[in-house]
Amino acid sequence: MPRPLPRPRLRSTAAVFTVLSAVAATSFITAPSIAEPFAASPCALNRTDAHHSEGLDTWNAAYPKPTRALDAVMVFLSFPDAAPRTTPAELTADHFPATSDFFARASYGRFTLRAHPQRRWIRMPRPSTAYAMQRDWNPAHRAAYLRDALSVSDGRVDFSRYDVVYFVADPDAPGVDSDATKVVNLDTPLRADGTDIRRVVTVFERHPPDRLVLAHETGHVFDLPDLYHRPVDGRGDWDTHVGDWDLMGSQFGLAPDLFAWHKWKLGWLDDRQVVCVPGTGPARLTLESLGAAPGTPATATAGSPAFGTGRGTKLAVVRTGPDSALAFEARGAVGNDTSTCRQGVLVYRVRSDAPSGTGPVRVVDAHPGSESCWRGSVYPPLADAPVEPGESFTVPGERVTVKVEDRTPTGAWTVRITPADQPEV
Incomplete structure (x- = not known):
């Protein structure tokens, strides 16, 4: 999601979503998480209730663990108020194989992200402007967008086959705001094809998009936190905490490998x-x-x-x-x-x-x-x-x-x- 800065920088924040209300990105999901034992090292900090806690003595089983091949579906959404000027294949190429390659290098080959892009646009029932997309998205509008996206795509996508869901909006539709790209974590999962969908990556990027933006958002799907600093008034420098040194701080970093x-x-x-x-x-x-x-x-x-x-x-x-x-x-x-x-x-x-x-x-x-x-x-x-x-x-x-x-x-x-x-x- 874009920032009001002269130099292009990271444009993302995570949010916690329910159908009726949303919790701030810096809060934690209120539903109990399941802990899986992980690191036994004496210097492994304990995981806390902090949202995307950096503790790693246990793994939060509410998130998929990227130690095996995971499958990601890309669903392309168009709107009645715009005719797409790009194709799903072109938008797929904006993000893959770059996203998969980043994770393959970062994981030393231990993790493979397999993209499964849909080949055709799926029409949303309402104009893009009806969803009022923006960085700090109104919960009701965001809920309507997710309900409609799942409704129109469920008949063409078997969501039970996928670990990660990307809803990719037509970048040229008038109501699409690239500042709204984010991961939506669901307090109450959406249900489709007999499976719970606990989080969705909503993609509103321009064509071509910001470098590695989807890799950053996918990092949230694996329980990684935002490392940038968001100024209170939205102005000022966002990168004072980690600078160039981790993708979760800035996707534009000169050294974006994960810590x-x-x-x-x-x-x-x-x-x-x-x-x-x-x-x-x-x-x-x-x-x-x-x-x-x-x-x-x-x-x-x-x-x-x-x-x-x-x-x-x-x-x-x-x-x-x-x-x-x-x-x-x-x-x-x-x-x-x-x-x-x-x-x-x-x-x-x-x-x-x-x-x-x-x-x-x-x-x-x-x-x-x-x-x-x-x-x-x-x-x-x-x-x-x-x-x-x-x-x-x-x-x-x-x-x-x-x-x-x-x-x-x-x-x-x-x-x-x-x-x-x-x-x-």
Whole structure:
């Protein structure tokens, strides 16, 4: 969904929906969630009632877990007040295979998103203007849109076959507002073909759309939070929390790969790839670049940032409280991060009790006095946030020091992390 900014940036927010009322995006679904045991690591924060909590000791079974192939249907909706100027095939190509490719790289091949686009437009019963689409959509209008969309498509789509539902509106209809693209989470599921539909991605993007917009929205389907900051008056900078460094912060980021914390939450990193740094440190470890996948790309050579096994250590964690932690990961120009502004070890704070949209993750700037990549970065003050080889950085307020010693012959990063009150040796 577009923001009122001169530079194009992320345009999305999640919402919680019921037929009669809607709960704010930063609230949690009131229906009880089912917990499935997940990470047993001592540095895995506990999942809380916060909407899209960053806790990962259990998986919220109300969401599909992307550790297997999932099927997504794309339903294309036209309206009586406009004749479509694009085809379903053209709109499909706007999003796929780019969305599937992003997740394949981010998951190291552990997750496949299979798109099943419908081939024809399905006519809605009312004009596009009747639904009053906008970012903060009126619950009654949104409910009417979803009821009508499901009603007209149910006879042509077997919803029981799909894990993810995309309702894609004709981008040229007069009432379609690209600012309204979002995931709608249902307190009371819709019912079709003997299956419950608990969430729907409503797509109102222009043609061509914002880069990776559907990947961002699909991230919400997997219980990932919004990481951007929405100014109270809608004006100002939206990207102050994480800058370019995660898709859930900005789909326009130079390094939009998902944080290692998110990959751990989604089941794409094993516990053995996460190092819990004890308070009795210091700890010396080797961090492999986050985007390095299993196997070595044909273009990579020993010493290049693309070189790596993809099976090494990806994340180091220092617990700072019952619901908080510091995370350390290496970001190199590989995988989804090939356009990154700077390479090095990125430090960020994680809170499992902070709801989506309130800063559950915040990048710590290792170079607060400088900015970088003005032409491409969504937030230049954080574009050079990583700690680079030869640098030592003490995290403000935590007295935890990270020192990046060097790069290994395989392109990984040798790192020393010293918790509070421990001598750095």
